[in-house]
Amino acid sequence: MQKAIEVRHLCKSFDQLEVLKDVSLSVDEGEVVSVIGPSGSGKSTLARCICRLEPINGGEICLYGNRIDTGTHSHSDLARYVGMIFQQFNLFPHLSVLDNITLSPVKIRNMNPREAEEIAVNLLKRVGLEDKIRSWPNELSGGQRQRVAIARALAVNPKIMIFDEPTSALDPELVGEVLDVIAGLAESGMTMMIITHEMFFAREVSNRVVFMADGGIVEQGKPADILMRPQMARTRLFLQRILAHFGENLTHAPAGEATSHGA
């Protein structure tokens, strides 16, 4: 079976600093993979390399069997494979919510504007913001902005969605609404890679959790195994720190609450 994402022996440095050291990871179609780890572990860089936002220094990255790290694919080609959600939303402030969503379908896919608007309306319904279609980004809360960013990414219809700490810039009370949308996407069968610090969320929505530290993958497996029965000392140390911070125990959190988190 063809992998949606196949990363082999990826190396990435910023000047002298080695950020990713021989990382290999594959993601199946329809799989939801959460990547956790301390800051500086390289998890965001991994996500950015897969979207080709960072040039790589070694190894290869394939999306559906196509090597995308060689620079032969245009941005438009790449957008068919992978969409990305940023920590800072990155909505276009000079465009309305509608134009944010329809810009790429209209300009890149030559979709007719009316059709693009219909798609935008449906996507906004999906993220619960159909009444904000005429609003401007600066009139929205952080959670609403991130939901618009998700609708905008979906409008390009990518096969894979990558979330780079989608709730890290949000006020705690706004995190839930964004996680609900992401959980809904996961249920719909979308292939997803989620860089996150929301451990409860990762446990509920993921098929697999990957723990990264110091530029490499330390261990990966079923969410329950990684989060509750980690094999490696490095993973245990990280989880202990997280749990101490949140003052809760993962094992005691009631199951089935995808969006209840201890923040």
Place this chain on the structure above:
Amino acid sequence: MALDFSAITPYLHMLLAGALITLKGSALAVVFGALLGILVGALRVLPYTPIRTLAATYIYIIRGTPLLIQLFLIYFGLPSLGINLPAFASGVIGLSINSAGYVGEIVRGGIEAVPKGQWEAAQVLGLSYFRTMRHIILPQAIRNMLPAFGNEFVTLIKESSLLSTLAISELTMVGQQVRSVTYASFETFITVGVMYLILTSVTSLILQLVEKKWRVG
């Protein structure tokens, strides 16, 4: 000594004609300078080093040498290469080339002030470099640039007084002529100064209106 403006009133129409030449030369130089400057600024941020270096060198030379020398090179220098340009054309070309250096730097600054995340979001949505520049970066950058553009245009109008050295009958030149026949130096140059002030004030006002309109939209 009392000021007596009646001495220069017979020559007022000459001063107004001079002001018109100043306005015409400056307006042409603003347009050509802005167009050339936007090009220079866009090349200045292009991800190809040789072109970027070329644009940077242009800006470096223009901003590092006096406008007067640039004008002299075009009007007095070019004829030795067989290129003879009329004084007014030389003046407009010199002002435009000069202004483009400053506008180029303003454009570069405006583009670089747009957060990197805007480029990245556009890229993952599939927009090419040029589409990103056109639809995402420039519309935001131009808003950042407007105040600096206003300053540049005002500066250009004032510096157009150097065209008097090319024997162009613009406002400053005419002022000198009126002074030499009336000997009313103070009255003449106060009048000339007020006329410049009107030109620069109107320019600032227009730019402020544009700025206000674009901020809302």
